[in-house]
Amino acid sequence: MSADFLNCDRSGRAALSALLAAGLFVAAGCSGPSPAIPKDLTKPPPKSPGYTAAEALRQFDAVPDPEYRLGEGDILSIQVWDRPDLSVAQVIGPDGAITVPVSGTLRVAGKTRDEATQAVKEALSKFYAKISVTVRVDQYVSNRVVILGGVKLPGVIRFDTMPTLLEALARAGGVAAPDKPSNYSHCAIVRGRDRVAWIDLKSLLQQANLSLNLRLKPNDVVFIPDRTDLPIYVLGQVMKPGLFRWTANLSLLDAIGLAGGATRHANADLVVVSPSRGTRATIRMEELQTGVKGHDVTLQGGDIVYLTTSGIADVGYVLEQLDPLGWVFLGSAVREAVTD
Numbered sequence: 001m002s003a004d005f006l007n008c009d010r011s012g013r014a015a016l017s018a019l020l021a022a023g024l025f026v027a028a029g030c031s032g033p034s035p036a037i038p039k040d041l042t043k044p045p046p047k048s049p050g051y052t053a054a055e056a057l058r059q060f061d062a063v064p065d066p067e068y069r070l071g072e073g074d075i076l077s078i079q080v081w082d083r084p085d086l087s088v089a090q091v092i093g094p095d096g097a098i099t100v101p102v103s104g105t106l107r108v109a110g111k112t113r114d115e116a117t118q119a120v121k122e123a124l125s126k127f128y129a130k131i132s133v134t135v136r137v138d139q140y141v142s143n144r145v146v147i148l149g150g151v152k153l154p155g156v157i158r159f160d161t162m163p164t165l166l167e168a169l170a171r172a173g174g175v176a177a178p179d180k181p182s183n184y185s186h187c188a189i190v191r192g193r194d195r196v197a198w199i200d201l202k203s204l205l206q207q208a209n210l211s212l213n214l215r216l217k218p219n220d221v222v223f224i225p226d227r228t229d230l231p232i233y234v235l236g237q238v239m240k241p242g243l244f245r246w247t248a249n250l251s252l253l254d255a256i257g258l259a260g261g262a263t264r265h266a267n268a269d270l271v272v273v274s275p276s277r278g279t280r281a282t283i284r285m286e287e288l289q290t291g292v293k294g295h296d297v298t299l300q301g302g303d304i305v306y307l308t309t310s311g312i313a314d315v316g317y318v319l320e321q322l323d324p325l326g327w328v329f330l331g332s333a334v335r336e337a338v339t340d
Contacts, residue, residue, distance in 0.1 A: 037281045037297060051186065052197045054211065060189070060197045062162065062215040067112040071142020071218055072096060076108075078120055081132040086124065089138065102127050113137060145216050147172040149224035150184040164213045165189070165199065168222055175205065175224065185248065189214060190221040232299055234259035236307040237266035246301040252288060255305045267308040274303045 052060070070076070072094055080086040090098040096109025103123035108116040113135055121133040144158045145168050152173030159171075165187075169175065175184050189197045197214065201224065204212040216222070231243040232255055239260030252272065256262065262285070270288060273280045277300070285307075299305070 073141035075139040187224040
Protein backbone atom coordinates (compact mmCIF):
# COMPACT_ATOMS: atom_id res chain seq x y z
CA MET A 1 0.00 0.00 0.00
CA SER A 2 1.48 3.40 -1.00
CA ALA A 3 2.55 6.14 1.42
CA ASP A 4 0.32 8.58 -0.45
CA PHE A 5 -2.71 6.47 0.48
CA LEU A 6 -1.71 6.29 4.13
CA ASN A 7 -1.20 10.06 4.26
CA CYS A 8 -4.44 11.09 2.56
CA ASP A 9 -6.69 13.68 4.19
CA ARG A 10 -8.99 11.06 5.64
CA SER A 11 -6.19 8.97 7.13
CA GLY A 12 -8.37 7.38 9.83
CA ARG A 13 -10.86 5.95 7.36
CA ALA A 14 -8.11 4.98 4.95
CA ALA A 15 -6.33 2.99 7.67
CA LEU A 16 -9.56 1.20 8.50
CA SER A 17 -10.10 0.53 4.79
CA ALA A 18 -6.63 -0.94 4.48
CA LEU A 19 -7.22 -3.26 7.42
CA LEU A 20 -10.55 -4.37 6.01
CA ALA A 21 -9.15 -4.97 2.52
CA ALA A 22 -6.15 -6.89 3.82
CA GLY A 23 -8.24 -9.10 6.06
CA LEU A 24 -10.79 -9.89 3.40
CA PHE A 25 -8.23 -10.72 0.73
CA VAL A 26 -6.41 -13.03 3.09
CA ALA A 27 -9.73 -14.75 3.74
CA ALA A 28 -10.65 -14.85 0.06
CA GLY A 29 -7.58 -16.41 -1.46
CA CYS A 30 -6.69 -16.16 -5.17
CA SER A 31 -7.42 -19.40 -6.92
CA GLY A 32 -8.67 -22.95 -6.69
CA PRO A 33 -11.99 -24.31 -5.46
CA SER A 34 -13.53 -22.69 -2.42
CA PRO A 35 -12.96 -24.39 0.94
CA ALA A 36 -15.72 -26.04 2.89
CA ILE A 37 -18.40 -23.70 4.16
CA PRO A 38 -18.54 -23.58 7.99
CA LYS A 39 -21.56 -25.46 9.25
CA ASP A 40 -22.68 -22.46 11.32
CA LEU A 41 -23.29 -20.51 8.09
CA THR A 42 -25.72 -23.13 6.80
CA LYS A 43 -27.79 -23.38 9.96
CA PRO A 44 -31.09 -21.49 10.24
CA PRO A 45 -30.85 -18.28 12.27
CA PRO A 46 -31.23 -19.04 15.97
CA LYS A 47 -34.70 -18.44 17.36
CA SER A 48 -33.28 -15.85 19.70
CA PRO A 49 -34.02 -15.46 22.53
CA GLY A 50 -35.63 -18.90 22.25
CA TYR A 51 -39.26 -19.86 22.67
CA THR A 52 -40.67 -20.75 26.07
CA ALA A 53 -41.24 -24.47 26.56
CA ALA A 54 -44.79 -25.81 26.31
CA GLU A 55 -45.04 -26.76 30.00
CA ALA A 56 -43.91 -23.31 31.09
CA LEU A 57 -46.46 -21.74 28.74
CA ARG A 58 -49.24 -23.77 30.33
CA GLN A 59 -48.22 -22.43 33.72
CA PHE A 60 -48.03 -18.90 32.29
CA ASP A 61 -51.51 -19.08 30.77
CA ALA A 62 -53.98 -17.11 32.88
CA VAL A 63 -57.12 -18.87 34.10
CA PRO A 64 -60.13 -16.76 33.08
CA ASP A 65 -61.78 -15.20 36.11
CA PRO A 66 -65.57 -15.58 35.95
CA GLU A 67 -65.97 -12.30 37.86
CA TYR A 68 -64.43 -8.92 37.21
CA ARG A 69 -61.79 -7.87 39.70
CA LEU A 70 -61.55 -4.18 40.52
CA GLY A 71 -58.30 -2.42 39.81
CA GLU A 72 -56.46 0.87 39.58
CA GLY A 73 -58.37 3.54 37.63
CA ASP A 74 -61.80 1.92 37.82
CA ILE A 75 -64.56 4.44 38.58
CA LEU A 76 -67.06 3.34 41.22
CA SER A 77 -70.33 4.71 42.54
CA ILE A 78 -71.05 4.04 46.20
CA GLN A 79 -74.75 4.39 46.98
CA VAL A 80 -75.93 4.31 50.59
CA TRP A 81 -79.72 4.07 50.82
CA ASP A 82 -81.37 6.94 52.71
CA ARG A 83 -77.96 8.58 53.22
CA PRO A 84 -77.23 10.80 50.19
CA ASP A 85 -74.38 12.45 52.09
CA LEU A 86 -72.53 9.12 52.05
CA SER A 87 -73.27 8.34 48.39
CA VAL A 88 -70.23 9.33 46.32
CA ALA A 89 -68.28 8.48 43.16
CA GLN A 90 -64.76 7.20 43.69
CA VAL A 91 -61.76 6.38 41.51
CA ILE A 92 -59.54 3.53 42.65
CA GLY A 93 -56.11 5.04 43.15
CA PRO A 94 -52.66 3.67 42.29
CA ASP A 95 -52.56 2.14 45.77
CA GLY A 96 -55.75 0.20 45.04
CA ALA A 97 -57.78 2.15 47.58
CA ILE A 98 -60.77 4.47 47.68
CA THR A 99 -61.88 6.97 50.34
CA VAL A 100 -65.17 6.07 52.00
CA PRO A 101 -66.95 8.99 53.69
CA VAL A 102 -66.52 8.99 57.46
CA SER A 103 -64.67 5.65 57.65
CA GLY A 104 -61.66 6.71 55.53
CA THR A 105 -59.32 4.75 53.23
CA LEU A 106 -60.42 1.30 52.08
CA ARG A 107 -58.48 -1.01 49.75
CA VAL A 108 -60.75 -2.58 47.13
CA ALA A 109 -58.35 -3.52 44.29
CA GLY A 110 -58.53 -7.22 43.52
CA LYS A 111 -62.01 -7.56 44.95
CA THR A 112 -65.17 -8.42 43.03
CA ARG A 113 -68.07 -6.00 43.05
CA ASP A 114 -69.85 -8.00 45.74
CA GLU A 115 -66.72 -8.19 47.86
CA ALA A 116 -66.20 -4.44 47.57
CA THR A 117 -69.84 -3.83 48.55
CA GLN A 118 -69.41 -5.95 51.66
CA ALA A 119 -66.15 -4.20 52.57
CA VAL A 120 -67.75 -0.73 52.29
CA LYS A 121 -70.76 -1.87 54.34
CA GLU A 122 -68.53 -3.22 57.10
CA ALA A 123 -66.52 0.00 57.17
CA LEU A 124 -69.65 2.17 57.51
CA SER A 125 -71.33 -0.18 60.00
CA LYS A 126 -68.85 0.98 62.62
CA PHE A 127 -70.61 4.36 62.54
CA TYR A 128 -74.13 3.63 61.31
CA ALA A 129 -76.68 0.92 62.19
CA LYS A 130 -78.77 -1.01 59.68
CA ILE A 131 -77.08 0.51 56.68
CA SER A 132 -77.67 -0.64 53.08
CA VAL A 133 -74.86 -0.22 50.52
CA THR A 134 -74.54 -0.77 46.77
CA VAL A 135 -71.28 -0.46 44.77
CA ARG A 136 -71.56 0.02 41.01
CA VAL A 137 -68.72 0.07 38.45
CA ASP A 138 -69.27 3.09 36.20
CA GLN A 139 -66.16 2.62 34.10
CA TYR A 140 -63.89 -0.38 33.68
CA VAL A 141 -60.29 0.74 33.28
CA SER A 142 -57.98 -1.72 34.99
CA ASN A 143 -58.34 -4.55 32.45
CA ARG A 144 -55.60 -3.23 30.21
CA VAL A 145 -52.56 -4.52 28.37
CA VAL A 146 -49.75 -2.66 26.65
CA ILE A 147 -48.86 -3.75 23.10
CA LEU A 148 -45.57 -2.56 21.61
CA GLY A 149 -43.49 -3.31 18.54
CA GLY A 150 -44.71 -4.69 15.23
CA VAL A 151 -48.43 -3.94 15.37
CA LYS A 152 -50.41 -1.30 13.50
CA LEU A 153 -51.85 0.38 16.62
CA PRO A 154 -49.38 0.07 19.51
CA GLY A 155 -50.29 1.43 22.91
CA VAL A 156 -52.50 0.79 25.93
CA ILE A 157 -55.67 -1.20 25.17
CA ARG A 158 -58.52 -1.75 27.64
CA PHE A 159 -60.92 -4.69 27.75
CA ASP A 160 -64.08 -5.55 29.65
CA THR A 161 -62.68 -9.04 30.24
CA MET A 162 -59.08 -10.09 29.92
CA PRO A 163 -58.29 -11.08 26.32
CA THR A 164 -56.27 -13.84 24.76
CA LEU A 165 -53.11 -12.96 22.86
CA LEU A 166 -54.94 -13.16 19.52
CA GLU A 167 -57.73 -10.90 20.77
CA ALA A 168 -55.19 -8.35 21.96
CA LEU A 169 -53.34 -8.43 18.62
CA ALA A 170 -56.64 -7.98 16.77
CA ARG A 171 -57.51 -4.91 18.85
CA ALA A 172 -54.04 -3.53 18.04
CA GLY A 173 -54.77 -3.80 14.32
CA GLY A 174 -52.86 -7.02 13.80
CA VAL A 175 -49.19 -7.55 13.00
CA ALA A 176 -47.86 -4.72 10.84
CA ALA A 177 -47.68 -5.28 7.07
CA PRO A 178 -48.78 -8.95 7.07
CA ASP A 179 -48.75 -8.98 3.24
CA LYS A 180 -45.04 -8.10 3.02
CA PRO A 181 -41.85 -9.97 3.97
CA SER A 182 -41.68 -9.77 7.74
CA ASN A 183 -39.23 -10.60 10.49
CA TYR A 184 -41.87 -10.71 13.21
CA SER A 185 -41.14 -14.27 14.22
CA HIS A 186 -41.68 -14.10 17.96
CA CYS A 187 -43.30 -12.01 20.66
CA ALA A 188 -42.81 -11.61 24.39
CA ILE A 189 -45.44 -11.45 27.09
CA VAL A 190 -43.94 -9.60 30.05
CA ARG A 191 -45.76 -10.11 33.34
CA GLY A 192 -44.72 -8.21 36.43
CA ARG A 193 -41.02 -7.65 37.09
CA ASP A 194 -39.62 -11.11 36.59
CA ARG A 195 -41.75 -13.22 34.24
CA VAL A 196 -41.45 -13.39 30.45
CA ALA A 197 -42.90 -15.88 27.96
CA TRP A 198 -41.57 -16.00 24.38
CA ILE A 199 -44.17 -17.09 21.82
CA ASP A 200 -43.55 -18.55 18.35
CA LEU A 201 -45.61 -15.93 16.55
CA LYS A 202 -45.44 -17.53 13.12
CA SER A 203 -46.67 -20.84 14.50
CA LEU A 204 -49.58 -19.05 16.17
CA LEU A 205 -50.58 -16.89 13.21
CA GLN A 206 -49.72 -19.03 10.19
CA GLN A 207 -50.18 -22.55 11.55
CA ALA A 208 -53.06 -21.78 13.96
CA ASN A 209 -51.29 -23.38 16.90
CA LEU A 210 -53.88 -22.31 19.47
CA SER A 211 -51.90 -23.75 22.37
CA LEU A 212 -49.87 -20.55 22.04
CA ASN A 213 -52.93 -18.33 22.32
CA LEU A 214 -52.39 -17.52 26.00
CA ARG A 215 -54.90 -15.58 28.06
CA LEU A 216 -53.43 -12.34 29.32
CA LYS A 217 -53.57 -10.73 32.75
CA PRO A 218 -54.07 -7.06 33.64
CA ASN A 219 -51.00 -4.91 32.94
CA ASP A 220 -49.30 -7.54 30.79
CA VAL A 221 -46.95 -6.10 28.16
CA VAL A 222 -46.97 -7.74 24.72
CA PHE A 223 -43.86 -6.88 22.72
CA ILE A 224 -43.27 -7.92 19.09
CA PRO A 225 -39.67 -7.14 18.14
CA ASP A 226 -38.43 -6.91 14.58
CA ARG A 227 -35.26 -8.90 13.98
CA THR A 228 -33.94 -6.27 11.53
CA ASP A 229 -32.11 -4.24 14.14
CA LEU A 230 -28.94 -5.04 12.17
CA PRO A 231 -28.89 -4.82 8.38
CA ILE A 232 -26.74 -6.87 6.04
CA TYR A 233 -23.77 -5.31 4.26
CA VAL A 234 -23.14 -6.03 0.57
CA LEU A 235 -19.76 -4.55 -0.34
CA GLY A 236 -16.93 -4.71 -2.81
CA GLN A 237 -17.47 -5.11 -6.54
CA VAL A 238 -21.25 -4.64 -6.70
CA MET A 239 -23.18 -1.87 -8.43
CA LYS A 240 -24.70 -0.36 -5.28
CA PRO A 241 -22.63 -1.31 -2.22
CA GLY A 242 -24.14 -0.45 1.13
CA LEU A 243 -26.56 -1.52 3.87
CA PHE A 244 -29.72 -3.46 3.08
CA ARG A 245 -32.68 -4.67 5.12
CA TRP A 246 -32.28 -8.21 6.34
CA THR A 247 -35.28 -10.51 5.96
CA ALA A 248 -35.72 -14.14 6.86
CA ASN A 249 -34.55 -16.66 4.20
CA LEU A 250 -32.48 -14.04 2.36
CA SER A 251 -30.06 -15.91 0.08
CA LEU A 252 -26.62 -14.86 -1.13
CA LEU A 253 -27.92 -14.33 -4.66
CA ASP A 254 -30.78 -12.23 -3.28
CA ALA A 255 -28.28 -10.11 -1.34
CA ILE A 256 -26.17 -9.51 -4.44
CA GLY A 257 -29.33 -8.66 -6.35
CA LEU A 258 -30.25 -6.03 -3.77
CA ALA A 259 -26.90 -4.40 -4.45
CA GLY A 260 -27.54 -4.29 -8.20
CA GLY A 261 -25.41 -7.29 -9.13
CA ALA A 262 -21.66 -7.70 -9.63
CA THR A 263 -19.52 -5.19 -11.55
CA ARG A 264 -17.21 -6.11 -14.42
CA HIS A 265 -14.26 -5.81 -12.02
CA ALA A 266 -15.55 -8.53 -9.71
CA ASN A 267 -13.26 -11.46 -9.07
CA ALA A 268 -14.38 -15.06 -8.96
CA ASP A 269 -14.48 -15.05 -5.16
CA LEU A 270 -17.28 -14.14 -2.77
CA VAL A 271 -16.58 -13.71 0.94
CA VAL A 272 -19.25 -14.07 3.64
CA VAL A 273 -18.37 -12.79 7.11
CA SER A 274 -20.78 -13.44 10.00
CA PRO A 275 -19.64 -11.54 13.12
CA SER A 276 -22.54 -12.84 15.22
CA ARG A 277 -21.47 -16.44 14.56
CA GLY A 278 -17.71 -15.77 14.42
CA THR A 279 -17.43 -17.46 11.02
CA ARG A 280 -16.41 -16.61 7.48
CA ALA A 281 -16.40 -18.45 4.18
CA THR A 282 -15.04 -17.99 0.67
CA ILE A 283 -17.20 -19.17 -2.21
CA ARG A 284 -16.32 -19.28 -5.91
CA MET A 285 -18.92 -17.35 -7.89
CA GLU A 286 -19.38 -20.14 -10.41
CA GLU A 287 -20.11 -22.55 -7.56
CA LEU A 288 -22.75 -20.17 -6.23
CA GLN A 289 -24.36 -19.65 -9.64
CA THR A 290 -24.43 -23.35 -10.48
CA GLY A 291 -25.72 -24.33 -7.06
CA VAL A 292 -22.63 -26.32 -6.10
CA LYS A 293 -22.11 -24.18 -3.00
CA GLY A 294 -23.65 -21.24 -1.23
CA HIS A 295 -27.37 -21.83 -1.72
CA ASP A 296 -27.66 -23.22 1.79
CA VAL A 297 -25.90 -20.27 3.44
CA THR A 298 -28.31 -18.58 5.85
CA LEU A 299 -27.69 -14.86 6.25
CA GLN A 300 -28.31 -13.10 9.54
CA GLY A 301 -28.55 -9.47 10.51
CA GLY A 302 -25.07 -7.93 10.62
CA ASP A 303 -23.59 -10.38 8.07
CA ILE A 304 -21.23 -9.02 5.42
CA VAL A 305 -21.20 -10.18 1.80
CA TYR A 306 -18.10 -9.02 -0.08
CA LEU A 307 -17.27 -9.49 -3.75
CA THR A 308 -13.51 -9.31 -4.31
CA THR A 309 -11.69 -7.77 -7.24
CA SER A 310 -9.14 -9.19 -9.65
CA GLY A 311 -6.30 -7.25 -8.03
CA ILE A 312 -5.40 -5.37 -4.85
CA ALA A 313 -8.22 -2.86 -4.37
CA ASP A 314 -9.01 -0.01 -2.04
CA VAL A 315 -12.40 -0.55 -0.39
CA GLY A 316 -12.46 2.93 1.08
CA TYR A 317 -15.00 4.01 -1.52
CA VAL A 318 -17.38 1.41 -0.12
CA LEU A 319 -17.07 2.76 3.40
CA GLU A 320 -17.68 6.28 2.12
CA GLN A 321 -21.16 5.21 1.05
CA LEU A 322 -22.10 4.14 4.55
CA ASP A 323 -23.07 6.46 7.37
CA PRO A 324 -20.39 6.94 10.08
CA LEU A 325 -22.02 4.50 12.49
CA GLY A 326 -22.31 1.93 9.72
CA TRP A 327 -18.68 1.94 8.64
CA VAL A 328 -17.30 2.05 12.18
CA PHE A 329 -19.38 -1.05 13.01
CA LEU A 330 -18.32 -2.70 9.78
CA GLY A 331 -14.63 -2.10 10.43
CA SER A 332 -14.74 -3.55 13.95
CA ALA A 333 -16.91 -6.49 12.91
CA VAL A 334 -14.68 -7.53 10.03
CA ARG A 335 -11.52 -6.98 12.04
CA GLU A 336 -12.82 -9.34 14.74
CA ALA A 337 -14.04 -11.91 12.20
CA VAL A 338 -10.86 -12.10 10.09
CA THR A 339 -8.39 -12.17 13.00
CA ASP A 340 -9.91 -14.94 15.11
